Amino acid sequence: MGVWEIAFLSIAYLGILFSLAFWAEKKKAQNKSLINNPLIYALSLAIYCSAWTFYGSVGQITSSGLSFLSVYLGPTLIMILAWGIVRKIIRIAKIHNITNIADFISTRYGKDSRIGLGVTLISLFAGIPYIGLQIKAIAQSFDLITQATPSSTFYLDPSFVLFIALTVFILVLGPKKFDSSEKHEGMIFTIAMESIIKLIAFIAVGIYISIQLYKGWQADPQLANIQLPSIETNGGYGNWFIQFILCGVAFLFLPRVFHVAVVEINDEENLKQASWIFPLYMLLINLFVIPLGIAGYAILHRGGMDPDLYVLGLPLHFNSNVLAFIVYIGGFSAATGMVIMETMAISSMISNNLIMPLLLQRKGFISENQTNLGRINQNIRRIMIIFIMILGYIHYRETEQLVNLVSVGMTSFVIVAQFAPATLLGIYWKKASRQGALAGIFVGFIISAALLFLPSLGISTDTFRIEGLNPISNAAYWSISFNLLFLYGVSIMSEQSGKEANQSYLFVDVFEYSQNVENSTIWRGKARLRDLKLALHGFIGKINTEQKIKQIAMANNISLQDVYADPILVTQTEKILAGFVGSTSARLIISSISKEEQIGMSEVIRLLQKSKDLQESNAALVKIDAQKNDFLTTVTHEIRSPITSIRSLSEIMVDHEDISNEERKAFLETIIQESDRLSRLVNQVLDLEKLAAGKANFNMRPIDLAEVIEKAMLNFTAIAKQNFVQISIDLAKKRTNRQIEGDFEKLVQVIINLLSNAIKNVEPEKGLIQVRLFENATHLFLAVEDNGIGIDPKFHDQIFEKFKQVDNPNRKIESSGLGLSISKKIIEMHHGTIHLESSLGHGAKFIIKLPIHKTA
Amino acid sequence: MRILIADDEPAILMSLDFLMRKEGHQVFVARDGEEAIQLIEKELPEVIILDIMMPKVDGYGVCQQAKMLKADYHPAVVFISAKIADSDIEKGYQMGADLYIPKPFSNRDLVKKVHELYEKLKN
Numbered sequence: 001m002g003v004w005e006i007a008f009l010s011i012a013y014l015g016i017l018f019s020l021a022f023w024a025e026k027k028k029a030q031n032k033s034l035i036n037n038p039l040i041y042a043l044s045l046a047i048y049c050s051a052w053t054f055y056g057s058v059g060q061i062t063s064s065g066l067s068f069l070s071v072y073l074g075p076t077l078i079m080i081l082a083w084g085i086v087r088k089i090i091r092i093a094k095i096h097n098i099t100n101i102a103d104f105i106s107t108r109y110g111k112d113s114r115i116g117l118g119v120t121l122i123s124l125f126a127g128i129p130y131i132g133l134q135i136k137a138i139a140q141s142f143d144l145i146t147q148a149t150p151s152s153t154f155y156l157d158p159s160f161v162l163f164i165a166l167t168v169f170i171l172v173l174g175p176k177k178f179d180s181s182e183k184h185e186g187m188i189f190t191i192a193m194e195s196i197i198k199l200i201a202f203i204a205v206g207i208y209i210s211i212q213l214y215k216g217w218q219a220d221p222q223l224a225n226i227q228l229p230s231i232e233t234n235g236g237y238g239n240w241f242i243q244f245i246l247c248g249v250a251f252l253f254l255p256r257v258f259h260v261a262v263v264e265i266n267d268e269e270n271l272k273q274a275s276w277i278f279p280l281y282m283l284l285i286n287l288f289v290i291p292l293g294i295a296g297y298a299i300l301h302r303g304g305m306d307p308d309l310y311v312l313g314l315p316l317h318f319n320s321n322v323l324a325f326i327v328y329i330g331g332f333s334a335a336t337g338m339v340i341m342e343t344m345a346i347s348s349m350i351s352n353n354l355i356m357p358l359l360l361q362r363k364g365f366i367s368e369n370q371t372n373l374g375r376i377n378q379n380i381r382r383i384m385i386i387f388i389m390i391l392g393y394i395h396y397r398e399t400e401q402l403v404n405l406v407s408v409g410m411t412s413f414v415i416v417a418q419f420a421p422a423t424l425l426g427i428y429w430k431k432a433s434r435q436g437a438l439a440g441i442f443v444g445f446i447i448s449a450a451l452l453f454l455p456s457l458g459i460s461t462d463t464f465r466i467e468g469l470n471p472i473s474n475a476a477y478w479s480i481s482f483n484l485l486f487l488y489g490v491s492i493m494s495e496q497s498g499k500e501a502n503q504s505y506l507f508v509d510v511f512e513y514s515q516n517v518e519n520s521t522i523w524r525g526k527a528r529l530r531d532l533k534l535a536l537h538g539f540i541g542k543i544n545t546e547q548k549i550k551q552i553a554m555a556n557n558i559s560l561q562d563v564y565a566d567p568i569l570v571t572q573t574e575k576i577l578a579g580f581v582g583s584t585s586a587r588l589i590i591s592s593i594s595k596e597e598q599i600g601m602s603e604v605i606r607l608l609q610k611s612k613d614l615q616e617s618n619a620a621l622v623k624i625d626a627q628k629n630d631f632l633t634t635v636t637h638e639i640r641s642p643i644t645s646i647r648s649l650s651e652i653m654v655d656h657e658d659i660s661n662e663e664r665k666a667f668l669e670t671i672i673q674e675s676d677r678l679s680r681l682v683n684q685v686l687d688l689e690k691l692a693a694g695k696a697n698f699n700m701r702p703i704d705l706a707e708v709i710e711k712a713m714l715n716f717t718a719i720a721k722q723n724f725v726q727i728s729i730d731l732a733k734k735r736t737n738r739q740i741e742g743d744f745e746k747l748v749q750v751i752i753n754l755l756s757n758a759i760k761n762v763e764p765e766k767g768l769i770q771v772r773l774f775e776n777a778t779h780l781f782l783a784v785e786d787n788g789i790g791i792d793p794k795f796h797d798q799i800f801e802k803f804k805q806v807d808n809p810n811r812k813i814e815s816s817g818l819g820l821s822i823s824k825k826i827i828e829m830h831h832g833t834i835h836l837e838s839s840l841g842h843g844a845k846f847i848i849k850l851p852i853h854k855t856a
Numbered sequence: 857m858r859i860l861i862a863d864d865e866p867a868i869l870m871s872l873d874f875l876m877r878k879e880g881h882q883v884f885v886a887r888d889g890e891e892a893i894q895l896i897e898k899e900l901p902e903v904i905i906l907d908i909m910m911p912k913v914d915g916y917g918v919c920q921q922a923k924m925l926k927a928d929y930h931p932a933v934v935f936i937s938a939k940i941a942d943s944d945i946e947k948g949y950q951m952g953a954d955l956y957i958p959k960p961f962s963n964r965d966l967v968k969k970v971h972e973l974y975e976k977l978k979n
Contacts, residue, residue, distance in 0.1 A: 633941075637938045640960060641938055643959075644961065645870075647962075648963055651963040652874055673867070
């Protein structure tokens with residue numbers, strides 16, 4: 001296929017991606033996010049699969065057998081564990097508005113600018129060859145498919161035009177000025193689309209070649225005897241295991257993966273599904289590596305083709321141009337996706353941790369450029385993207401023939417893995433200190449760089465070579481071990497500063513404090529509101545600044561009238577700025593406009609604890625308040641009825657002196673009855689409150705339940721007669737020697753409550769109430785049964801609640817609605833239960849169950 | 857005038873019955889909603905005084921049935937209730953009450969308002 005044809009199609013493909021990104025941004029503006037779902041999130045994570053995966057796996061299988069699998073199983077393991085580890089990192093990053101791995105580590109260790117800078121430089125160091133590698137993959141596949149000869153003058157090289165197009169693409173989609181800091185909806189969407197394209201392309205060529213391979217075997221059985229190197233021939237399981245762990249830890253700390261996994265995630269919940277979708281993706285994209293490797297080795301090995309190009313070479317060999325083009329686009333997707341995200345992530349690190357701090361520390365810089373900082377930041381990032389791209393391109397041009405895809409990738413992994421100890425220990429171990437982190441990262445980096453690069457300069461490192469390990473595993477083993485050792489050793493020997501200790505608590509206990517950290521302030525100092533606003537203008541614009549400040553003030557109940565801003569406002573402003581320029585630079589900007597006072601560790605914890613406690617007790621209070629309100633409304637309502645009668649009848653007697661004596665007497669009796677009702681109600685409310693507060697006095701002693709019933713009946717026989725209700729008492733076990741331990745008077749009260757309840761429920765003259773006492777080995781039972789209207793089972797649960805009166809025709813003779821809830825409380829204080837058996841029309845039966853007194 | 861009073865509180869019924877009879881009205885009393893509806897259908901009182909929370913049929917139900925009983929029957933309905941929140945009162949008027957008097961009330965006040973209402977509706 002022609003050079004310009006392919007170049008044009010490649011750029012057109014970038015154009016399509018660009019319109020997809022534009023579309024996604026537009027959807028986002030309409031609040032219809034395309035990327036806030038587990039599938040797109042998992043697909044964007046597949047940015048891990050760069051050109052190294054797409055072309056390199058097949059290359060690797062021909063040289064070192066199945067060891068390529070460790071590259072995929074490591075991240076699979078991490079994603080399966082994601083809900084623990086990755087979610088914690090995501091939560092921390094969200095709370096502190098952290099947007100890259102350098103900010104993450106430096107924020108953990110007291111916002112130390114040296115750590116941030118170190119991580120940035122190491123990422124750059126590891127990233128450049130990796131980016132160069134992708135450019136190489138693009139160029140080589142381009143040359144192979146077009147059969148073009150690479151020119152020694154770079155600007156005459158046809159693939160150079162792709163490099164320029166890609167750079168422009170990143171610049172247009174990348175750094176934004178006025179946006180919610182580091183969210184790139186469009187970019188993530190295109191990354192996910194590219195992940196689909198590369199998967200489809202790889203599976204398509206895999207199926208096609210497998211069929212060809214099968215046909216070949218049928219034609220020539222000899223082909224089936226081709227041997228590929230296995231794990232054992234290449235260092236055995238030691239290598240395999242170390243690489244497995246290495247790829248797992250490095251996965252998350254690759255700047256591009258950290259960015260999509262942690263910074264761009266919209267909802268933690270997406271992790272749950274992604275923890276199986278992503279491993280599935282890894283499985284699918286590796287499915288055809290072996291057949292492709294075997295076929296490539298059988299067909300193209302003799303022709304001397306670079307094994308890294310077998311994937312594209314095979315369809316070309318079979319003259320399948322369409323398939324070859326699909327493969328080319330798949331590889332192009334894999335490479336461009338990686339380059340886009342990696343340059344974005346590294347450029348933001350360089351800007352946040354190197355350039356911006358340098359500029360901000362220059363005298364007068366902030367005050368001169370106050371409202372321009374956002375634009376300056378954006379431009380620095382653009383320049384850095386161009387700078388990184390050029391470095392990557394130079395790396396590719398200078399080392400073109402020297403390295404294969406996998407070795408460069410693995411080298412980067414070993415270096416990036418040096419961030420793992422400081423990060424992972426940092427989020428689980430509070431003692432991990434800044435000194436320890438600095439020492440660990442530094443020592444780990446030096447060892448890995450020495451073991452990886454000295455041999456290529458002709459200096460032997462064989463003395464440190466563990467037998468059976470290849471150079472990559474060997475370097476990983478030594479560097480990570482020493483990194484851990486130094487981190488641990490220096491941490492336990494060094495003292496943390498207050499600021500560091502603060503951060504360690506905020507990181508390790510993030511789930512405990514997260515809500516409070518977001519809303520609280522651990523900062524004390526003075527900054528003028530005007531200065532804060534000016535600092536924000538430069539990043540989010542004047543209108544957004546005013547809105548944002550108002551929002552924060554409203555949410556936290558802060559006054560905006562004072563000249564000096566509330567500390568919460570200062571903290572929140574710093575957090576917003578951190579999203580744009582990183583924690584180091586944000587701290588510099590804030591400290592340039594404010595005077596800070598240090599707060600000690602214990603005070604921070606106290607503040608956090610306080611706000612947490614307050615939050616909890618507040619929630620409890622709100623609930624209690626609602627219950628109290630309900631209760632009060634009902635009580636006042638219940639009180640109103642007797643008061644109404646008393647007032648009305650009294651007024652009649654005042655206004656009408658001519659009423660008869662009988663009438664006067666009837667009225668006065670009613671007034672007395674209603675007054676009794678009122679005082680009974682008040683007493684019951686007080687009783688209930690006492691019981692609820694646990695303040696009621698219980699005079700516990702061994703008692704005979706039969707005596708309790710007799711005492712209750714003493715008060716009740718007259719009332720029953722008055723209401724023409726018959727009461728039958730069956731105390732078959734009347735003279736049982738079984739006793740219970742209880743408060744005699746309170747139990748009498750319970751039985752009176754149940755009896756009055758029963759009287760209300762039966763019809764006069766037909767009413768029959770049965771009281772029975774029986775027992776089993778451990779408990780005495782007391783049942784009060786009536787033949788009244790009964791209670792619908794759907795109300796049984798409510799009936800013991802305060803003031804729950806189930807409508808029935810005869811209700812409310814003397815009911816306050818509190819009797820049953822008081823009875824229930826009293827029985828519960830006796831370690832007993834009370835329940836109701838009833839249905840509509842079949843009477844009601846209350847059964848009390850009380851434990852038998854042990855010594856009796 | 858002919859007046860029906862319905863309340864499940866016997867004491868309140870007792871006092872209102874006395875009061876209205878002293879004012880020279882013909883009084884019918886009911887202790888629940890069902891009884892109230894039966895009496896309304898039979899006696900067609902000009903004024904109906906209703907408690908809201910009554911057994912069997914509540915005051916709202918009685919009010920609606922009374923208002924829809926006959927095309928040429930337009931009784932004045934007065935709610936007397938211990939429900940005194942603004943929202944309760946509003947609901948009372950929505951359910952068709954002509955007057956809503958919260959408990960506890962003053963007798964004189966009640967009598968005066970019922971009279972005013974009756975005069976207003978008669979004209």
